[in-house]
Amino acid sequence: MATTPDLKPTACILCSQNCGLQVAVEDGHLTRIRGDRAHPVSRGYTCEKARRLDHYQNAAGRLDTPLRRRPDGSFEAIDWDTAIGEVAARLGAVRDAHGGASIFYFGGGGQGNHLGGGYGRATRAALGMKYASNALAQEKTGEFWVDGQLFGRPRCHTAPDFEHAEVAVFVGKNPWQSHGFPRARVTLKAIAADPARTLIVIDPRRTETAELADIHLQVRPGTDAYVLAAMLAVLVEEDLFDDGFIEEHTTDFGTVQAAVEHIDVAEYCARAGVSEVLVRAATRRIAAAESVSMLEDLGIQQAPHSTLNSYIEKLVYLVTGNFGVRGGMNIHSRFVSLGGGGGGASAGSPVGGHRIISGLIPCNAIPDEILTDHPRRFRAMIVESGNPAHSLADSPRMREALRALECLVVIDIAMTETARLADYVLPAASQFEKWEMTFFNLEFPHNALHLRAPLLPPRPGTLPEAEIHRRLVRALGGYTDADLAPLHAAAALIPEQGRGAFAMAFMGTVAMRPALMALAPVILYETLGPTLGDAAEAALLWGAAQSCAMSFPDAVKRAGIAGDGPALGDALFDALLANRSGMVFSVDDYDATWQRVETPDGRVRLAVPELLAELATLALAPARDPDYPFVLAAGERRSGTANTIYRDPAWRKHDAAGALRISPQDAAALGLVEGATARITTRRGSAVAPVEITDTLQPGHVTLPNGLGLDHPGADGRRVVHGVAPNELTSSGDRDWLAGTPHHKHVPARVEAVAPA
Ligand SMILES: Nc1nc2c(c(=O)[nH]1)N[C@H]1C(S)=C(S)[C@@H](COP(=O)(O)OP(=O)(O)OC[C@H]3O[C@@H](n4cnc5c(=O)[nH]c(N)nc54)[C@H](O)[C@@H]3O)O[C@H]1N2
Ligand SMILES: Nc1nc2c(c(=O)[nH]1)N[C@H]1C(S)=C(S)[C@@H](COP(=O)(O)OP(=O)(O)OC[C@H]3O[C@@H](n4cnc5c(=O)[nH]c(N)nc54)[C@H](O)[C@@H]3O)O[C@H]1N2
Ligand code: SF4
């Protein structure tokens, strides 16, 4: 009789929510997948995509050996010792000739895995690498910069509280499909069903979320700055702002007031194509509410006036006093900062001087930093858990840049578009074959962590990133056995005496040789790791737990973790190891937000001169190019997209080819019928796709899904590309002037019918 396999706790790795799961494993496959009710945030919730995770775990094309490029461009399998030795030698030679700053790091984690990036910091330090970037620098860095201006530091990141908000506002965000806050669909439905609460959506498309909305401001694509500025102007004009809050908690309101006073609300609404009556109604509703939470995302962050949009959006909730209150916006605690840890912030990127925000160089600037004869150009690169040749703007130029490198090393689980260009490919164990977690711990007032135990052993030939980086750092001569001897001795005492002596030995070791501090992740993995049973890869979290407990002692204690000083950090670390379905690590009261504002006087600085100057330029109408009459949103989140985490197209039940969505009016004008093939052309490239006609889109607006256009081996082993890769159509020059974030949602395009074959 067949026995029912045990369900084991883990999490979904497809979006930043990382919903807790219970999964059965049979013959190496994830067979039964359901939401984990014990997970403190998701509480059993999942969306439909999680059920297909076996397509990630067992995709054809997963790597199972290190690979080295041959001169003819093909790859040969090599053993790990050869791979580690040669990678260390090749990158070491680039460092010796041009300095560590000429080796660039990209990635460090996707939607489900951030431990690898933590260990990667040791390899970066061993090579003297200085600059880094990751996908956040093509979406969130503008917002981070604004947070820095308003609240003191870019790490002052805010959390919405939609569960308790009277009014919920989504700006360029479609949480029904993309989630982005806990239990998104349950929460959206609850708000929509409650007559006392209001859902406001600002989106050019009538999205699944907009369908539920009380107020949908259906803007023309790319005109959010006008609507948001109009809302701010209405708050000033109708005297709807919160005087008490502004007086007590902010500076420079007068400057903001002066900047919006002259805005012609009617004209700005007309520019955005939305009714002034509706904009005023939405603004009044926000002003009257007990609490308002707002969430912005790619629809404004990857569109014109990206950073300005983030700024005005935040001003709207700030001047109405929806900050530091229940149901409003709050600054959450952190376990580990999500920043990239790259240096050179003041000087900018080495070639172009591009602004470095949260340690990240703008993704769109990366090719400029390589394709030049500038002496400080990037000459080598490590890409870890990222696929820049596919995900960043302008794939043709990105490929050219990656090919121009003296050495490209890729650490991934799959043969990606980027890996195909590498000199060495190092195969990682999958996220279900090692200890993993993410640092998407962005909740308030209860913030949670989830360390996931492996469901399966690593696939033969693969290694967890912790081990890959340990070997690289060793091969680079980062430390010796002699350096570790006192740590091993102190670790041996842990079973009887706890980690006190180990902590002392660690401090002593880095005091003697400060350079070892930057190698701490792999040193902890090698010394503390063996004391953690099978959880050695969790070792670096001990350091993170210590610094978290030091930064947020009261919040950690309110979460039920006991101890003081290092003992509190130890207890937090032990709780993390013990709670396999996740745990709340910090509990806040609303005053915590004010303790986390990092401006010198503790007030929110409302005026941001650079952006107020941009605001003043809005009065000028943007130029349009008659050759490209459409706006293409290149990369829409749909039920059948999950970045590039599922490479196997078989996971997608509907919309297999990734349709080009178009309005009925445009389809009729172009002679397109449902399912017909259309050609879409931008200044950068051209592609064909089947058409889906939908009245959710306005005339002039077309969309393609994100994450398609990946190649995948078919049954005969031949690689076939499925769908349109959106970044064959985007240009790296189309970007925000301040943060360098791309205009993926706003690509000028032309659409034509293709004669049926
Ligand atoms: N199903 C699914 N979910 C995902 C992902 C996935 O691949 N698939 N990826 C995850 C990741 S990495 C991210 S960053 C998030 C992103 O999540 P979202 O930002 O919600 O995703 P998008 O669909 O790219 O864009 C959001 C909305 O912007 C709108 N938009 C387009 N142009 C404009 C404009 O000019 N103004 C305004 N106001 N809106 C505009 C679109 O119509 C769309 O509804 O999703 C996450 N969740
Ligand atoms: N045109 C356009 N481009 C976009 C977007 C858009 O809307 N439009 N969206 C952008 C956004 S918001 C994002 S976040 C990016 C996402 O794009 P990427 O940053 O490239 O991230 P992912 O697709 O999540 O996958 C990253 C890689 O991690 C690998 N991987 C999975 N598990 C592991 C592991 O355990 N270890 C290692 N080492 N590797 C692993 C996967 O195989 C994959 O190659 O795309 C961006 N690109
Ligand atoms: S895709 Fe996101 S919302 Fe859906 S189950 Fe996975 S983590 Fe949860």
Ligand SMILES: [Mo]
């Ligand atoms: Mo993203």
